[in-house]
Amino acid sequence: MKTPVKSTTIEMTDDELDKLLALASKPPLATDAHELLLAKITARQSDNPARNVVNFPISTKKAKSIHWLAALPLAASLAAGIWLGAAGQGTDYLFNVSDELASVADSFAASTGIDDAESLMEEDLT
Amino acid sequence: MTGISAVLNLQALHQPTDAVLLAAAVQQDHSAFATLVSRYYDLVHRVVWRTTNGHADAADIAQEAFLRLWKNPAQVREAKALKGWLMRVASNLAMDRYRHRPLQDIDDAGEVADSRPNAEQVLTRQWASTTVDLAIGQLPERQRLALSLVHFEQMSNGEAAAIMEISVDAVESLLARARRSLKELLAAEKDNLLASLNHEES
Numbered sequence: 001m002k003t004p005v006k007s008t009t010i011e012m013t014d015d016e017l018d019k020l021l022a023l024a025s026k027p028p029l030a031t032d033a034h035e036l037l038l039a040k041i042t043a044r045q046s047d048n049p050a051r052n053v054v055n056f057p058i059s060t061k062k063a064k065s066i067h068w069l070a071a072l073p074l075a076a077s078l079a080a081g082i083w084l085g086a087a088g089q090g091t092d093y094l095f096n097v098s099d100e101l102a103s104v105a106d107s108f109a110a111s112t113g114i115d116d117a118e119s120l121m122e123e124d125l126t
Numbered sequence: 127m128t129g130i131s132a133v134l135n136l137q138a139l140h141q142p143t144d145a146v147l148l149a150a151a152v153q154q155d156h157s158a159f160a161t162l163v164s165r166y167y168d169l170v171h172r173v174v175w176r177t178t179n180g181h182a183d184a185a186d187i188a189q190e191a192f193l194r195l196w197k198n199p200a201q202v203r204e205a206k207a208l209k210g211w212l213m214r215v216a217s218n219l220a221m222d223r224y225r226h227r228p229l230q231d232i233d234d235a236g237e238v239a240d241s242r243p244n245a246e247q248v249l250t251r252q253w254a255s256t257t258v259d260l261a262i263g264q265l266p267e268r269q270r271l272a273l274s275l276v277h278f279e280q281m282s283n284g285e286a287a288a289i290m291e292i293s294v295d296a297v298e299s300l301l302a303r304a305r306r307s308l309k310e311l312l313a314a315e316k317d318n319l320l321a322s323l324n325h326e327e328s
Binding site: 011012014016017018019020021022023024025027028029030033034036037038040041042044045 | 154156159160163164167168171172175176180184185188189192193196251254255256257258259262277278305308309312313316319320322323
C-alpha cells in the first residue's frame with residue numbers, strides 16, 4: 001500500500017497540481033454507447049412518427065393586448081363618472097333625465113285609452 | 127507512411143462539416159446524425175462524467191443531450207456552435223440533476239479493496255485516483271465544469287466561456303479558485319500522491 005511520507009509545509013506549485021490532476025480517473029465509456037444512443041433514437045422515431053399536421057403559432061402577446069383593450073372603455077367610463085360626480089354636473093344631468101322619463105311615462109299613460117274603455121263597455125251593455 | 131498520411135488527409139477533406147450534417151439531421155437523416163454522434167458523443171460524455179463526479183448516469187445525460195438535438199436540430203442556429211451547444215445542454219442537465227446531491231468527504235477515500243494478488247501498485251494508483259477524484263468532487267459545480275473543459279479537455283478559456291455562457295474573466299476566476307481549492311484539499315496528501323506518481327514512473 002501507500003508509503004507514508006513526511007509532509008512538508010511548502011505550498012503546492014501549479015506544476016505539482018497538474019501532476020496530481022493527471023492521477024484523476026479517466027471517464028469509462030461503454031463500447032456500445034454510440035449504438036445504444038442511435039437505437040434509442042430509432043425507437044423514439046417509430047413511437048412518434050412524423051406528424052403531417054402543422055400547428056398554428058399561438059401568440060400570447062396578442063391575447064394579452066386584447067385584454068388591455070377591453071379594459072380601456074371600462075376605465076374611461078369609470079373616470080368620466082368620477083369626474084362628473086366631483087364636478088357636480090352629473091346630478092343635474094341625472095335629474096333632467098329622470099324628469100324626461102317621467103313625462104314620457106305620462107304620455108304613454110294618456111294614450112292607452114283605458115279611461116275610454118269603461119264608457120265603451122257601458123255603451124255595449126245599453 | 128507518406129501514402130497513409132495522404133489517405134488520411136484525403137479522408138479529412140471529404141469529411142462532411144457540422145453544417146452539412148446538421149442540415150441532413152433536420153431532414154431526419156440517421157447516417158448524418160450517427161456521424162455527429164461519433165464526432166462529439168465521447169467528449170460530451172467525458173465532461174458530464176467529470177461534472178457529475180463519475181456518476182453512472184453520465185451516459186443517460188449525454189444521451190439526453192443528443193436526443194434533444196435529434197428532436198429539434200434546427201434549434202442550433204449556427205453549425206459552428208454545435209459542439210458548444212451540446213456541451214452546454216449536457217452540462218446544464220448534469221448540474222440540474224445533481225444540484226442537491228450531498229458531497230462526499232475527502233477523508234472517505236480510505237483504503238481501496240482489491241482481491242488481486244501483488245496489487246500494491248494498482249492499489250496505490252487507485253487510492254491516488256480516488257483521492258484526486260474526491261478533491262475534484264468537492265469543488266462547486268461551476269468550478270468543476272470549468273476545470274473539466276479547460277484542463278481535461280484542453281479547451282481555450284474562450285471556448286469554455288461560450289459553453290458556460292459567462293465571460294472569459296469569469297472562467298479565469300473559476301479556474302483560479304478551483305486550483306486554489308484543490309491545492310488546499312490535496313495539501314495533506316501531496317507528498318504521498320507525488321510519491322505514488324514517481325513510483326509508477328519508475
